[in-house]
Amino acid sequence: MGNGILMEELIETDVLCVGGGIAGLMAAIRARELGAKVIVAEKGNTLHSGRGRAGNDHFWCYIPEVHGADMELFLKECLKGPKLRLMQAGTSMKVLRAFLENSFDIVKLWDRWGISMKYQGRWEFAGHSFPGDVLTHLKYAGLKQKRILTEKALEKGAEIMNRVMIYDLLRADGGIVGAIGIHTREKKVVVFQAKAVILGTGFVDRLYPPPVSGWLASVAGGLTLTGDGRAMIYRAGGDVVGPEIPRRHVGPRYFSRYGQATWVGVLRDPQDKPIGPYVTKPDRIYGDMTPEVRGTLLEDYMKSGQGPVYMDCRGISNEDYEYMMYWMVHEGNSSLLEFMKEEGIDIRRHPVEFQIYNMLPEGKIWINERAETSVEGLYAAGDESMGGIGPSATYGWIAGENAATYVKDAPSLDLKKAREKIEEKKVLAEKMRTREIGPDWKEANIALQQIMQDYAGSVRSETLLTAGLSYLQMLRDKADATLMARNQWELTRCLETRNLLDIGELVFIAAQERRESRGLHNRPDYPFTDPMLDGKGLFIRKVGEQPVLEWKAIN
Amino acid sequence: MPPIIDPTKCTGCGVCVDVCSEDVFFGSEKGKVPVITYPEFCVHFNCCASECPEEGAIKLRLPLPQMILYKKGADT
Numbered sequence: 001m002g003n004g005i006l007m008e009e010l011i012e013t014d015v016l017c018v019g020g021g022i023a024g025l026m027a028a029i030r031a032r033e034l035g036a037k038v039i040v041a042e043k044g045n046t047l048h049s050g051r052g053r054a055g056n057d058h059f060w061c062y063i064p065e066v067h068g069a070d071m072e073l074f075l076k077e078c079l080k081g082p083k084l085r086l087m088q089a090g091t092s093m094k095v096l097r098a099f100l101e102n103s104f105d106i107v108k109l110w111d112r113w114g115i116s117m118k119y120q121g122r123w124e125f126a127g128h129s130f131p132g133d134v135l136t137h138l139k140y141a142g143l144k145q146k147r148i149l150t151e152k153a154l155e156k157g158a159e160i161m162n163r164v165m166i167y168d169l170l171r172a173d174g175g176i177v178g179a180i181g182i183h184t185r186e187k188k189v190v191v192f193q194a195k196a197v198i199l200g201t202g203f204v205d206r207l208y209p210p211p212v213s214g215w216l217a218s219v220a221g222g223l224t225l226t227g228d229g230r231a232m233i234y235r236a237g238g239d240v241v242g243p244e245i246p247r248r249h250v251g252p253r254y255f256s257r258y259g260q261a262t263w264v265g266v267l268r269d270p271q272d273k274p275i276g277p278y279v280t281k282p283d284r285i286y287g288d289m290t291p292e293v294r295g296t297l298l299e300d301y302m303k304s305g306q307g308p309v310y311m312d313c314r315g316i317s318n319e320d321y322e323y324m325m326y327w328m329v330h331e332g333n334s335s336l337l338e339f340m341k342e343e344g345i346d347i348r349r350h351p352v353e354f355q356i357y358n359m360l361p362e363g364k365i366w367i368n369e370r371a372e373t374s375v376e377g378l379y380a381a382g383d384e385s386m387g388g389i390g391p392s393a394t395y396g397w398i399a400g401e402n403a404a405t406y407v408k409d410a411p412s413l414d415l416k417k418a419r420e421k422i423e424e425k426k427v428l429a430e431k432m433r434t435r436e437i438g439p440d441w442k443e444a445n446i447a448l449q450q451i452m453q454d455y456a457g458s459v460r461s462e463t464l465l466t467a468g469l470s471y472l473q474m475l476r477d478k479a480d481a482t483l484m485a486r487n488q489w490e491l492t493r494c495l496e497t498r499n500l501l502d503i504g505e506l507v508f509i510a511a512q513e514r515r516e517s518r519g520l521h522n523r524p525d526y527p528f529t530d531p532m533l534d535g536k537g538l539f540i541r542k543v544g545e546q547p548v549l550e551w552k553a554i555n
Numbered sequence: 556m557p558p559i560i561d562p563t564k565c566t567g568c569g570v571c572v573d574v575c576s577e578d579v580f581f582g583s584e585k586g587k588v589p590v591i592t593y594p595e596f597c598v599h600f601n602c603c604a605s606e607c608p609e610e611g612a613i614k615l616r617l618p619l620p621q622m623i624l625y626k627k628g629a630d631t
Contacts, residue, residue: 044576048602053576163578184578212620217596223577255599255621270626310626335601339617345625353624489581489593 005430007188010415013039013159014407015400016179016194018166018229021050022389023382024200025149026106026396027403031198032156034404039192040158043165043184043224043492046150050202051221051383052392054332055143057262058127059117060084060136060390061103066123067134071100077134082292084128084136089519090242090364090537091386092554098369099386099394106394107138114148116141126285127261128292131278135285137261142389143330164190166228167495168425169197169236169378172417176377179232180425184492187433189426195410196377196403199229199365200396203383207500207507208358208457209449211256216445220249220256220357224496229384230365231499234506234542239374241537241554243363243503244510246520250291250298252336253308253353259331260354261287264324265313265347267354269301275309282316284323295356296458296520302355310351321348359457359520361507366539371399374541377410379403432494435484441493444479445500451475452504460511461525469508476501506547510538513549557594557616558603564612565589571603571613 015031017024020042031038042049060078067074075096078084111117117140118124125135153160166181170191178193204227205219212218219225234240251257264282267275267290274280275297276290288311290297301307316324324347328337345352365373365380373380379402381395415422455468479501485491516530517523537554540547558571558579565588572580572589577596580603583589599615607613617623 044578045574047606048574048600049576054600054602054605162573185581215595215618215620217577217598218621219598222598222600223596253624255617255623308624332600334605335599335615336623338601338615339599339623343623345623350625350627353626487581489578 005187005433006182006426008426009188009190010193011039011190012193013037014195015403016041016192016197017200018179018197019050019200019202019382020046020150020160020162021200021202021382021392022052022145022149023392023396023399024198025153026393027198027200027379027381027400028153028158029149029156030397030400031404032153032158034401036404036407038158040153040160041164041166041181041192042160042162045162046160047146049146051225051258052142052145052389053222054334055145055330056332056389057139057142057259057327057330058137058389059107059140060388061107061138062100063104063107063123063138066125074134075100078136080133081128081136089245089362090366090554092368094369095367095386098398099391102394102398103390106390106397110140110393113152115145127287129286130289131283131286139327141330161190165492165495167232167429169232170415170418170421171236171375172414174376176375177413177415177418180422182429182488182491182495184488187488189429191415191422193413193415195407195413196379198399198403199233199378199380199384200382201227201229201384203227203387204361204363204500204503206445206496207361207449207504208452211355211357212254216442218254218256220251220258226496226499227363227384227503228496228499229380230363231502233365233373233375233378233380234502234540236375237542238378239366239539239541240506241364241366241539242510243361243506243540244514244521244538245362245518246359247362248295248359248520249357250295250354251357253355255336255339256357257333257336259328259333260291262324262327262331262333263287263311263313264316264320265311267291268310268312268351269306270308272312275301282313282320284320291354291356298354298356308353311354312351313347314349314351316348361503363503363506367395370402371395372402377406429491429495432483432485432491435482438482438484439479440484440486441490441497444475444483445493445497447475448472448497448500448504452507456507456511458520458522460521460523462512465508465512469505469512472501472504472508506540509547509549510540513538557591557597558613559616560588560591560613561611562588564609566609568608570606570608574602574606576602
């Protein structure tokens with residue numbers, strides 16, 4: 001039993017939204033509209049949390065009056081783009097289709113709510129497309145999106161509990177009965193009884209070493225994106241797909257930011273030669289697609305000594321410069337603009353060095369077109385499943401709708417059946433808080449990151465993966481037995497690191513099973529891409545205590 | 556890097572403390588100038604500065620390892 005150092009608070013609800021990002025808030029809003037009692041548990045503050053915390057400016061969507069009536073054709077065109085194709089690996093066509101079908105309704109909803117989706121009175125599409133290709137991303141003014149969505153959720157009657165980190169799901173009778181969390185400031189554990197849970201916990205930006213050595217927060221997404229949802233659903237016996245296929249973003253060197261597609265410039269080498277074949281001068285509609293097609297080229301330039309590579313906006317027209325600056329603010333890059341101004345850096349005169357950032361494991365929570373996961377009563381939306389703003393907003397909505405419908409007929413719950421598990425989870429948290437000596441979360445996280453980089457990084461092989469997995473397991477055993485947290489803030493980071501350890505293990509196991517090279521999954525021992533694996537995803541779920549892998553067609 | 560707070564302008568309203576996802580101001584007390592407990596975990600999203608109601612009370616400083624690198628002498 002716990003030694004009582006953490007107080008327990010018990011809260012009942014119909015629908016629990018884990019994560020108050022775009023997906024979680026949309027889910028809360030829709031579920032409330034349909035009459036469910038809704039709580040959003042967010043480990044930060046929903047006003048400024050998640051990847052969308054400071055704004056975004058690209059919303060993938062299908063607008064018939066712009067793209068034509070043939071949605072299937074548009075879908076095919078979208079999948080040509082490398083970013084979309086990679087992002088959607090592990091997403092079924094049914095899920096993609098349902099997203100596109102609903103996306104315009106979500107656009108109109110956001111516009112009504114005060115998130116301006118039109119630019120100068122028109123649907124403005126730009127970015128993430130090749131010159132001459134179909135334009136897929138709507139430019140929108142996302143700066144205040146989190147505030148608007150937060151206020152809408154509260155207006156609809158959702159309850160928002162900020163500073164609560166959910167760290168495990170509670171199951172009984174084959175379904176969900178709730179979840180357990182800690183308060184990130186006060187010494188307490190919060191147990192939720194819920195008929196349905198929606199995981200909107202975002203992606204994983206802390207598993208691999210950050211761009212600046214030893215500076216854990218130098219990642220583009222922030223410190224708190226640790227894939228909590230996918231770790232929890234894996235522990236609860238649900239399906240995760242494709243943790244072995246990583247992706248990497250590109251942006252300013254060392255000062256990691258998203259928003260590469262908002263820069264209106266050309267990536268050039270030190271002799272001003274473009275490194276890619278797509279553009280030779282700044283183009284505000286197409287940008288430079290080189291980083292999306294082959295971001296590792298930037299690294300190759302450094303390795304061969306031909307670098308650095310610069311994002312060069314020289315030659316940009318005044319009008320395009322104003323356009324770019326306007327969208328940079330909405331994308332959440334006002335601090336970048338301020339820092340550059342302070343230093344006298346003017347992108348019209350100074351090329352800015354760009355690099356490719358750390359690996360992000362793809363590993364999605366598998367969902368169907370109703371946002372249902374493989375566990376009854378459990379839903380997922382957002383970057384944990386089908387990422388990007390458009391899909392996150394749309395699937396948040398779909399998840400909220402289906403969860404609210406589900407709870408109407410769901411049987412009443414008995415949390416008593418999960419009491420033993422609750423006590424077990426409490427003890428896990430309390431042990432970390434009571435230890436006075438031992439490694440803290442930083443030690444464990446850094447130890448994990450270097451194992452991931454060296455053994456499941458840009459070079460993977462049977463021998464490296466086998467060694468790395470065994471080291472990870474050694475690390476996990478030590479972390480489980482000795483990890484300590486000096487306060488609730490550190491406890492939050494410890495529980496996140498515990499999730500990262502689980503996700504790291506999935507990366508190793510799945511990478512071993514994928515005996516081919518594909519995308520950034522690079523295996524010198526299997527250098528070819530196996531066409532028999534096209535259209536297939538590698539599913540992992542826990543059965544008993546063991547991971548079970550299965551190849552399944554994704555369609 | 557750390558948000559830098561000007562104590563002569565800060566009113567102790569605590570809005571910055573409320574909105575930071577990384578909770579770099581952990582341990583701050585309402586009504587007092589916030590403490591920056593975890594300066595090295597600031598990710599420079601400007602959430603604090605954008606919500607602060609007092610002009611100039613808080614701003615971010617970019618740490619040296621994250622200095623923005625640009626090509627000097629390229630503007631001819």
